[in-house]
Amino acid sequence: MGDQTLGPDAARDLLAAGAAAYSRGEVAEALRTFERVARSTTGDLRTSASINAASMSDELGDHTRAVDLYREALAVMPADAARMRPAALVNLSQALQHLGDLDGAQDALEQARGLLAAADDQGDLRVACLLSLTAVAMHRQQWAHAAEIATESLDAVRFAPALAGHPLMNLAAIHFETGRFDLSDDFAGQALDAFETAGDVNAVAETQQNLGIMHVRSGRPDDAEPLLLSSQTYFERAGISHRAGIGSKVLAFLAEGRGDTERASTLYRCSLDYFRSSGAVLDVADVETRLATVAFGEVRPDEGETLLAAAFDTYRGLGLGLHCAQVDFWHAALLESALAASGTPDSAVRARATALAVPAAIAIDAVRCTIPNGRQREQWNREIADPAMQLAFRLAYASGDAHLVAELVEAQCAGTTVDVGRAGHRTPARLPLQLPDLPPAGATGTEGSLLLGAALAGVAAGAGLPVPLPPRLVTPDGRNVLGTAIAVAEERYGRDVRDSRVVPAR
Numbered sequence: 001m002g003d004q005t006l007g008p009d010a011a012r013d014l015l016a017a018g019a020a021a022y023s024r025g026e027v028a029e030a031l032r033t034f035e036r037v038a039r040s041t042t043g044d045l046r047t048s049a050s051i052n053a054a055s056m057s058d059e060l061g062d063h064t065r066a067v068d069l070y071r072e073a074l075a076v077m078p079a080d081a082a083r084m085r086p087a088a089l090v091n092l093s094q095a096l097q098h099l100g101d102l103d104g105a106q107d108a109l110e111q112a113r114g115l116l117a118a119a120d121d122q123g124d125l126r127v128a129c130l131l132s133l134t135a136v137a138m139h140r141q142q143w144a145h146a147a148e149i150a151t152e153s154l155d156a157v158r159f160a161p162a163l164a165g166h167p168l169m170n171l172a173a174i175h176f177e178t179g180r181f182d183l184s185d186d187f188a189g190q191a192l193d194a195f196e197t198a199g200d201v202n203a204v205a206e207t208q209q210n211l212g213i214m215h216v217r218s219g220r221p222d223d224a225e226p227l228l229l230s231s232q233t234y235f236e237r238a239g240i241s242h243r244a245g246i247g248s249k250v251l252a253f254l255a256e257g258r259g260d261t262e263r264a265s266t267l268y269r270c271s272l273d274y275f276r277s278s279g280a281v282l283d284v285a286d287v288e289t290r291l292a293t294v295a296f297g298e299v300r301p302d303e304g305e306t307l308l309a310a311a312f313d314t315y316r317g318l319g320l321g322l323h324c325a326q327v328d329f330w331h332a333a334l335l336e337s338a339l340a341a342s343g344t345p346d347s348a349v350r351a352r353a354t355a356l357a358v359p360a361a362i363a364i365d366a367v368r369c370t371i372p373n374g375r376q377r378e379q380w381n382r383e384i385a386d387p388a389m390q391l392a393f394r395l396a397y398a399s400g401d402a403h404l405v406a407e408l409v410e411a412q413c414a415g416t417t418v419d420v421g422r423a424g425h426r427t428p429a430r431l432p433l434q435l436p437d438l439p440p441a442g443a444t445g446t447e448g449s450l451l452l453g454a455a456l457a458g459v460a461a462g463a464g465l466p467v468p469l470p471p472r473l474v475t476p477d478g479r480n481v482l483g484t485a486i487a488v489a490e491e492r493y494g495r496d497v498r499d500s501r502v503v504p505a506r
Contacts, residue, residue, distance in 0.1 A: 006040040015045070018052060025201050025238040031056035044084070047073050051088050058095045059202075061242030061278025066095040086112040086125050093132045102139055109133050123159020130156060131163075134170045138177075141376055147174050165194035169207055176214050184214060205234040209243065213250055216433055221254050228254075242283075245274030249287055253433050256294065265294050281318070285311040289327060293431055296334040299341075304334065321493030325363040328492075329388045330431060332357035336395060347399075354395040358404070359489035361385075361392035362411075362482065366497040369469050383432060407482045410473060472502045 006014070018033035034056060037049035054069035070092040077085055089112035093105040112129045116122055130153035137146035154167040172187035188211045195203040208231040215224035232247035252267030268291045275283040288311040295304035308331050315323035335353035339346060365385045368377050389412070396404040474480055489497045 006037065008041075008045065011037050011041045011045045011049070015049060015052070018049075022056065023199075023201070025205075025234060027056055027059050027202075028239040031060065044078075044081075047077055047081075047084065051084070051091065054095070055091055058091070058098065060240060061245075061280060063095050063098040064279065067092065067099065070095060082115070083122060083125065086115040086122070086129065089115075090125065090128045090132055094135070097132070097135060097139060102136055105132070106136050109136065123156060124163060127153055127156045127160045127163050127167075131166050131170065134167070138170070138173060141177070143174055143178050147171070150174060162198040162200070165191040165198065165200065165203055165207065168194060169210065172214075173210070176218070181218055188214070201234070202238075205231040205238075206243065209235075209247055209250075213246075213433070216250055216254065221257065225251070225254060241274045241278040242280055245271045245278065245280065245283060245287075248274060249283075249290070250433065252290070256290075257430075261294050261298055265291065265298075268294065281314055285314040285323070288314075289330060290431060293330075293334060296338055299338075301338060308334075316494075319494065321495045322363065322367065325360045325489070325493050326384070328356045328360035329364060329391065332360065332395065333391055336391065350395065350399055354392075354399050354401070354404075357388070357392045357395050358408070358482075358485045359492060361388040362485055363489045363493050363495070363497045364388040366469055411470070411482050469496060469498055472498045474502055 014033055014037045018030045018037070021027075021033060022030040031053055034049045034053040038046050038053055041049065050069050050073045054066045054073065057063075057069065058066035070088055074085065074088050074092070077088065089108045093108040093112070096102075096105040096108065109129055109132050112125075113133070116126050116129060130149055134146050134149045134153060137143075137149060150167050150170040154164070154171070157164045157167060168187050168191035172184045172191060175181075175187060176184035188207065192204065192207050192211070195207055208227040212224040212227035212231065215221070215227070228247055228251055232244065232251065235244040235247055248267045248271035252264045252271060255261075255267060256264035268287055272284060272287050272291070275281075275287060288307040292304040292307035292311070295301070295307065308327060312324055312327045315321075315327065332353040335349055335356070339349055339353070365388065368381055368385055389408075393405065393408055396408060472480060472486070473482075480486070486498055
């Protein structure tokens with residue numbers, strides 16, 4: 001039997017009860033309350049309840065449902081809903097960001113900003129809009145622009161003092177990503193104090209988790225763990241699955257770093273359960289890759305292979321070719337480590353590792369030309385491309401394939417060179433906690449890329465100039481250098497890794 005129709009006073013009381021439940025951290029209870037109001041009322045009360053239910057769904061990790069609810073509410077909302085419409089647009093943008101739709105989020109925010117331009121009495125919404133615009137700029141790694149908007153939002157919090165913690169935390173994240181860790185710690189501490197003063201328990205827990213992750217990434221695990229454990233207790237109790245999944249993953253990463261593989265495996269599996277329950281398929285694939293690493297380390301290669309295959313299939317199904325290349329690179333690295341640990345030569349396993357590593361390295365290395373920002377490109381080369389190329393060289397050399405080694409050298413001499421001297425001297429492989437953001441599939445640099453010669457293109461790529469993909473090299477006898485591996489990479493990862501230009505190899 002459906003819910004009975006609620007009168008206006010009863011509906012308002014329930015909306016207030018839902019808000020109170022949320023403020024106590026009982027997000028699932030708040031969602032149920034708002035959904036009940038939405039089912040049992042009409043007009044503005046129903047719209048308000050739907051928007052609140054969407055916000056709770058987003059908080060609990062059901063981002064797709066949140067987007068649907070926001071759009072349904074916007075479709076029936078009166079055109080003169082001067083406060084409700086911009087609020088819904090700002091919240092919609094946040095759900096779209098969670099789904100990776102930055103263009104959609106930007107569009108929603110620009111609509112909201114236009115509506116708020118002449119609304120002097122809606123300072124809190126203006127702050128929220130600026131905070132979301134900051135988040136979009138941060139997702140796109142436009143750090144200078146993000147800092148500018150974050151500073152503007154910090155100035156605007158005089159209209160909404162309870163929101164002061166949010167721009168402070170954004171500034172902490174921006175300074176962290178640009179290497180200014182002292183400033184980052186200072187702003188994060190101010191953010192925590194502001195949220196505690198405002199009594200915002202959800203934001204306190206999120207800030208603790210975010211600060212803990214920053215500490216992990218900057219090599220301070222002892223500072224990170226208490227923050228992560230405190231926030232994890234809150235997220236698990238509140239039923240916020242996606243945040244709980246993140247916390248479990250990071251705690252597992254810490255355990256893995258200490259060599260406590262049993263605890264790491266337990267926490268990674270707990271993280272998998274949380275992400276699966278919230279429908280976060282990309283996070284599921286990431287954790288599957290990390291669990292595979294633990295499985296290989298505990299000499300359970302069959303389990304590792306199954307997990308890697310599942311992650312690869314997820315990325316391929318979503319058309320994320322570069323993620324597939326990263327899985328192949330990591331798969332090859334794990335096979336190499338297993339060979340080294342066994343101490344027994346196995347030519348079949350080495351050949352398989354090489355067959356995975358070379359196309360993956362070609363695809364990953366080509367990405368440097370698609371990233372117009374010099375700092376992002378340097379990070380990509382240091383953390384992803386250079387290790388992938390080193391692995392390809394090591395495996396080709398270990399396989400005794402002099403022809404493949406020579407072709408790899410030829411290809412690298414046509415662009416940015418890898419430090420071959422370091423290829424035989426490496427530390428044990430470890431998957432970083434957070435990988436650099438990937439360019440969109442099909443990206444081939446920016447419009448009007450500089451058409452430089454093969455050798456100079458590598459210099460331009462290192463300096464941060466937009467350049468085309470590397471050319472295809474052909475020897476005097478008509479042989480395509482790395483032709484088979486290039487074809488495999490383009491077919492397997494669904495994106496071009498070489499330009500259409502052809503240049504002589506010698």
